[in-house]
Amino acid sequence: MTYLFFGYLVIWTVLFFYLVFLARSQKRVNDKLKALSETLQQRD
Amino acid sequence: MIPLYFLMVLALYGAFLYAPTEREMGEVQRIFYFHVGAAWNCFLAFFGVFLGGVGYLITRKQSWDHLAASCTEVGVVFTTIVLVTGPIWARPIWNTWWPWGDPRVMTTMVLWLIYVAYLMLRSSLPEGETKYKYCAVFGIIGFLDVPIVWFSIRWWRTIHPVVITSSGAELEPEMIHALFVAVIAMTVLCVTLVMLRMAMRLNSSMAEEVTDAVQRV
Numbered sequence: 001m002t003y004l005f006f007g008y009l010v011i012w013t014v015l016f017f018y019l020v021f022l023a024r025s026q027k028r029v030n031d032k033l034k035a036l037s038e039t040l041q042q043r044d
Numbered sequence: 045m046i047p048l049y050f051l052m053v054l055a056l057y058g059a060f061l062y063a064p065t066e067r068e069m070g071e072v073q074r075i076f077y078f079h080v081g082a083a084w085n086c087f088l089a090f091f092g093v094f095l096g097g098v099g100y101l102i103t104r105k106q107s108w109d110h111l112a113a114s115c116t117e118v119g120v121v122f123t124t125i126v127l128v129t130g131p132i133w134a135r136p137i138w139n140t141w142w143p144w145g146d147p148r149v150m151t152t153m154v155l156w157l158i159y160v161a162y163l164m165l166r167s168s169l170p171e172g173e174t175k176y177k178y179c180a181v182f183g184i185i186g187f188l189d190v191p192i193v194w195f196s197i198r199w200w201r202t203i204h205p206v207v208i209t210s211s212g213a214e215l216e217p218e219m220i221h222a223l224f225v226a227v228i229a230m231t232v233l234c235v236t237l238v239m240l241r242m243a244m245r246l247n248s249s250m251a252e253e254v255t256d257a258v259q260r261v
Contacts, residue, residue, distance in 0.1 A: 007075035007132040011082070011125050018121045018237070025244050032251040039258055 048236055051229035055081070058222030066219075075133045077222050080207070081230035082125040083152075087190050089119030089234060090159065094187035097180035106249065109176040112183050113166060114241035116159050118234055123156045138203060147196040148204040155193055158186040 059077040066073035096112025099105070130149065131141040143149055162182050169175035197206050207213055213220050 001071050003072045003132050003136050004074055007072070007129045008078070010128045010132065011078050014121060014125050014128070015233075018117075022237075022240060022244070025241075025248075029244050029248045029251065032248060032255070036251055036255050036258070039255070043258070 045236070048229070048232050051225070051232055055222075055226040055229035058225045063219045063222035064216060069137055072133055072136050075129050076207075077226040078230065079126060079129045079133065080223060081226040082122045082129070084227050085230050085234040086119045086122035086126060086155070087194070088231065089115045089122060089238065090155070090187055090190050091115075092238060093119065093159070093162070093183040097183035097187075100176055100180040101184075104173070106176065107246065109179065110242050110245040110249070111238075112179065114238045114245060116162050116166075116183065117241060118237045120156065120159050120163065121237075122230075122234065123152065123159065126152060127156055143203060146204055147200040147202050148193065151189060151193040151196045155186075155189045158189055162186060 055077070059074050063074065063077070065071060092115030093112045096108045096110075096115060099108035100112065130152075134143065135141050162179065165182060166175070166179055169178065196202065197204050207215060213223070215223070
C-alpha cells in the first residue's frame with residue numbers, strides 16, 4: 001500500500017510541477033502582451 | 045476542461061475501486077493503469093515531435109516547430125512519470141528498484157535522455173531558422189527509439205511483463221476497462237497540455253514579432 005501511495009504521489013507531483021511551469025510561462029506571455037499594449041498606448 | 049476532470053475521476057475510480065486486486069502482486073499492481081497510460085502518451089507526444097519536425101522541414105512554418113517543442117515538453121513529463129512509477133512498482137515485485145540489464149527499462153531511459161537533450165539543444169541555440177532545423181532533425185532521429193522501446197520486450201529477453209500481445213490483453217475484463225479509461229483520460233490530458241503549451245508559444249512569438257515591428261517603426 002505504501003508503494004501504491006508513493007506511485008500516485010509521484011504522478012500528481014510531476015503533473016503539478018508541470019502545471020506550475022505552465023502558469024509561469026503564461027505569466028511571462030501576459031507580461032510581454034502588457035508591455036506591448038503599453039508601448040502602443042504611448043505611441044497613440 | 046470539464047470532460048478532462050470527469051475522465052480523471054473516472055480513471056481513478058476504475059484503478060482503485062472498479063478493477064479487482066491482482067492475486068499475486070496485490071494492491072501495488074494498481075500503479076499499472078497510470079503507468080501504462082503515461083507510457084502510451086509519451087509515445088504519442090514523441091510522435092508529435094516527429095510530425096512537427098517533418099512538417100517544419102517541408103513547410104518551414106514556425107507553427108510546426110511550436111508543435112514539436114510543446115510535444116517534447118509534455119512527452120518528457122509523461123516519460124518521467126513512467127520512469128518513476130516503474131521502479132516504485134518493481135521494488136516489491138522484482139525486489140530491485142532498477143533492473144540495469146532490462147531492455148524495456150534501459151531503452152525507455154535512453155528515450156528520456158534523448159528528449160531531455162532535445163530540450164537542452166533548444167535552450168542553447170539562438171532563435172532562428174538554424175535552431176528550428178537542427179531541432180526538427182534531432183526530433184525525427186530521436187523518434188527512432190520509440191519503436192525500439194515498444195518492440196524491446198519482443199526482440200530481447202526481458203523480465204518486463206508483456207500485457208498486450210497480438211492476441212489481445214491478458215487481463216481480467218474489469219482490468220481492461222480500467223486500463224482503457226485511464227489511457228483515454230491520460231490521452232485527453234496529454235492533448236490538452238500540448239494545446240495549452242502551443243497556444244502559449246504562438247502568443248509569445250506573435251507578441252515578440254509585433255514588439256519588434258513597433259520598435260522598428
